[in-house]
Amino acid sequence: MGGNFRIGRMLASGDLRLVALFLIEEQPRHGYDLIKAIEEKSGGFYSPSPGVVYPALTFLEEAGFASSHADGNKKLYTITDEGRAHLSDNREAIESTLSFLAKAGEQMQRFREFAKADWSAQQEAQGEDAERPRGTPKPDQDLKNVVPELNRARRELKAAIKAVRHGSEDQQRKAAEVLQRAARRLHALSEDDVDI
Known part of the structure; x- marks a missing residue:
């Protein structure tokens, strides 16, 4: 995946903050919306947990890059002028991280397609056994080459x-x-x- 590959499926916290700010710049978002947007940007490869996203949002708010207001029982985050300036200063890092997410998602999609094709080939080769749910016994089969x-x-x-x-x-x-x-x-x- 190139030089941006990180161990595991997690973005560095600074990268996640920039991506969150970038997505908030596109439109005001709730934390859950951010999780889904990041998952979409990565083609399903990476879905950050709430335990990672909400601290990033708190940081952005405390740094003055985003503000929030109550929207029902949720917080809606909006970018500030300071946040726009911060994004402008970090466009290259954001583009690199978004590119990494997109490439990771593409590779994961290719892997899924390969795995699905391989599974289908195995299913054809195994015949009825492939239809059988895992853990269920094989159907009774006659012995070969006997009367x-x-x-x-x-x-x-x-x-x-x-x-x-x-x-x-x-x-x-x-x-x-x-x-x-x-x-x-x-x-x-x-x-x-x-x-x-």
Whole structure:
């Protein structure tokens, strides 16, 4: 992003004050309006918190660069002549900061578009799995390269286990014994094919 890149997504407090004053020069604003205007200038990349904006506004007012008056239960900030002079003296810094915000927003938009395209490609590659909300189990899938009878038996076994898990402890223990016997017999079948 060039030389103006700052660590994190926050502007230096002096930069934020200048941007706030610049936006107040465009039109009188409430603190919330400033937050939204800065977010818009950055293409959604940076949305300063009220905990950063309101101290900046207090500074501008105490420095004589802005004045405020009650507008309902909010304060409406207006630029003063001193504020206009301060902006005039700092036009280069303001333009640099606004340029930084715009470039950061453009890069973030390109990243969002790339991520969306990548997600769409993954969704296509994964088929139905991509439609599934995160944390939900995959739908039951048949085994590949087996006879249909084996898949049918596997599905029946899964359904029977689901049914018995709601039974009593005794029924669950009996089911476990049946499954263990079946597992031993299945292992024995596979051993028959091995030539020792």
